[in-house]
Amino acid sequence: MNSKSKPKQFLEMHGKPIIIYTLEYFNEHPEIDAICIVCLYGWEKELERLLTSYNIHKVKWVTTGGETGHDSIFNGLKVMKNDLQDKDVVIIHDGVRPLISKELIDKNIKTVALYGNSITVEKANESIVQINDNGIIDNVPSRAKMRIAKAPQCFRFEEIWTVHEQAQKDGFKSIDSAHLLHYYGHTLHTVESTPYNIKIATPSDFYVFRALFEAMENSQIFGI
Numbered sequence: 205m206n207s208k209s210k211p212k213q214f215l216e217m218h219g220k221p222i223i224i225y226t227l228e229y230f231n232e233h234p235e236i237d238a239i240c241i242v243c244l245y246g247w248e249k250e251l252e253r254l255l256t257s258y259n260i261h262k263v264k265w266v267t268t269g270g271e272t273g274h275d276s277i278f279n280g281l282k283v284m285k286n287d288l289q290d291k292d293v294v295i296i297h298d299g300v301r302p303l304i305s306k307e308l309i310d311k312n313i314k315t316v317a318l319y320g321n322s323i324t325v326e327k328a329n330e331s332i333v334q335i336n337d338n339g340i341i342d343n344v345p346s347r348a349k350m351r352i353a354k355a356p357q358c359f360r361f362e363e364i365w366t367v368h369e370q371a372q373k374d375g376f377k378s379i380d381s382a383h384l385l386h387y388y389g390h391t392l393h394t395v396e397s398t399p400y401n402i403k404i405a406t407p408s409d410f411y412v413f414r415a416l417f418e419a420m421e422n423s424q425i426f427g428i
């Protein structure tokens with residue numbers, strides 16, 4: 205994202221920051237007890253102002269992010285540690301992934317209850333190829349079995365905390381939590397993502413978000 209004035213999660217659509225669109229789903233969900241936000245350094249006061257303005261009342265912890273997403277998740281888990289029990293469910297989500305739904309959160313919570321963890325995935329709609337260091341294709345796996353890992357990604361606190369502690373000792377940093385648990389040999393269970401669960405990382409993503417949001421609003425208002 206090329207915005208120099210604001211980080212992408214604070215960019216506004218129809219006068220409301222992206223982070224607030226995301227938080228509202230969790231704040232309004234009846235099974236969510238508390239929210240931890242890992243915030244970009246220097247933006248904590250602005251975040252606190254927004255939480256008050258939009259009455260995001262379930263936020264219990266705000267901490268500062270790290271150099272990578274892996275570090276930021278660890279910071280969030282660390283600040284929650286003294287308040288959580290081993291079997292408590294932790295739902296990890298991207299602040300810039302605002303087009304989720306109550307139903308998707310429901311499915312993740314139910315899957316964690318059954319299996320101990322839950323990774324949101326989406327079917328790959330194009331072929332995925334694996335290449336070597338020289339840019340030559342090594343493998344073309346069957347698209348029918350390919351999935352794109354998304355968020356939320358959900359775990360019992362004991363499971364996600366233990367692997368993060370081990371990763372700290374080993375100096376290992378993961379792409380995301382699914383990657384981390386797979387690296388340490390855990391069996392992972394999936395739920396299918398709802399449509400349009402995009403992550404806003406580029407300018408084009410922002411415009412796709414706006415178009416999808418407006419289409420969803422029109423569908424609710426006009427039944428189209």
